[in-house]
Amino acid sequence: MFNSELGEVRDIGGLDGFVTHSDGFGCAMFGPYTWLPQGRYKVIFSLAMAGPPVDASRSSVLIDVVTSGGTVTLGNDSIAPGDLSNTFRTFEIEVAILEYRQLEFRVHVPANGSIMILAARYEKIADYSNVDVDVYGISQDPFMLGHQVRRVLRLLQPARAIGYDKVRLGNIGDGGYICLDDFADIDTAFSFGINDDVSWDRDAADRGLTIYQFDHTVDDPMPSDDRFVFEKKMIAPDRGPDRETISDLVKHHDRGNKKPNIFLKMDIENAEWNAILATDRAELSRFSQIVCELHYFQGLSDPAHRGAVFEALNKIHQDYAVVHIHANNYAGWCDLANIITPCVLEVTFANRALYHFEDTDELFPTALDASCDPGKADMFLGSFRF
Numbered sequence: 001m002f003n004s005e006l007g008e009v010r011d012i013g014g015l016d017g018f019v020t021h022s023d024g025f026g027c028a029m030f031g032p033y034t035w036l037p038q039g040r041y042k043v044i045f046s047l048a049m050a051g052p053p054v055d056a057s058r059s060s061v062l063i064d065v066v067t068s069g070g071t072v073t074l075g076n077d078s079i080a081p082g083d084l085s086n087t088f089r090t091f092e093i094e095v096a097i098l099e100y101r102q103l104e105f106r107v108h109v110p111a112n113g114s115i116m117i118l119a120a121r122y123e124k125i126a127d128y129s130n131v132d133v134d135v136y137g138i139s140q141d142p143f144m145l146g147h148q149v150r151r152v153l154r155l156l157q158p159a160r161a162i163g164y165d166k167v168r169l170g171n172i173g174d175g176g177y178i179c180l181d182d183f184a185d186i187d188t189a190f191s192f193g194i195n196d197d198v199s200w201d202r203d204a205a206d207r208g209l210t211i212y213q214f215d216h217t218v219d220d221p222m223p224s225d226d227r228f229v230f231e232k233k234m235i236a237p238d239r240g241p242d243r244e245t246i247s248d249l250v251k252h253h254d255r256g257n258k259k260p261n262i263f264l265k266m267d268i269e270n271a272e273w274n275a276i277l278a279t280d281r282a283e284l285s286r287f288s289q290i291v292c293e294l295h296y297f298q299g300l301s302d303p304a305h306r307g308a309v310f311e312a313l314n315k316i317h318q319d320y321a322v323v324h325i326h327a328n329n330y331a332g333w334c335d336l337a338n339i340i341t342p343c344v345l346e347v348t349f350a351n352r353a354l355y356h357f358e359d360t361d362e363l364f365p366t367a368l369d370a371s372c373d374p375g376k377a378d379m380f381l382g383s384f385r386f
Contacts, residue, residue: 001031146337170200237278298334320349
């Protein structure tokens, strides 16, 4: 389908074609909204200049393959004006779909001159009808990885808690977290991993909470503050003289109220995944909110780690919704099958039993956020939808 506002439909060598106006700007081709079964496909775009470019240094032509009404991009490419001539040239995008999907092929043109476009076509190059599509897949096909990574990241899609504002607790920088501004009936907080930064703990204690701190790497950083109860222990999947489990701590401090009385803050340097997996869902659901730093997303390329992260996030997802997300810019980005994501994320979960949620149009970072590394720009996550 072609956008008649940007040009004219023409027969080009017996094929359906389109020629844009020299000042056309926008989506010139879209559709065909074709439903395809799971498999790997090659989508072929054919483009040419209908005349000389107005300015070869200006914006590129963009081609993409999308699904879900254009909200999910499966593949894209940027074509510089210098890569086009008056002879048609083909450009290919390979995509994988692991379920029956409606695909759309689009061409976005700048006002760089008149461009000729032939209707895009596709070829199926691999059959995935008998492929296991779970996140543990060990297929050598790199297109499988993208699907599996997106499945993990969708568990972190943010929502809005209806009727509640957000507040920042802790430093402006590393150690601060955004959470819902709701501390009614909460009297206890667990602070897992503190090092020498008690700024979050202090702000939470100012709300009337007693803070139970656990960190096996440091001695008590604030022994003079009786609002803090420090133990030099790690948080682990099993109990021992030098370690505690989430389940045991919840059982000891949970008052059994309809509304949980405990808030959890956790930054334990990639030990969070095994600690969460070892916690019974009944105990894990007994927090009003969870703010945590989640590590090692670059490891999602490994099937075992990807499976563990998926299971841990899925367990949390049953009882919590994400209400805030922020990247730790000390750790940087990773590229997983052309999916760009931070290596470390700061995430806030709110209990589904306590709050009602709706879709959000928030873009992250927000005005409440601050770069963890103040010497670098914050990392733009957009709406964080996959």
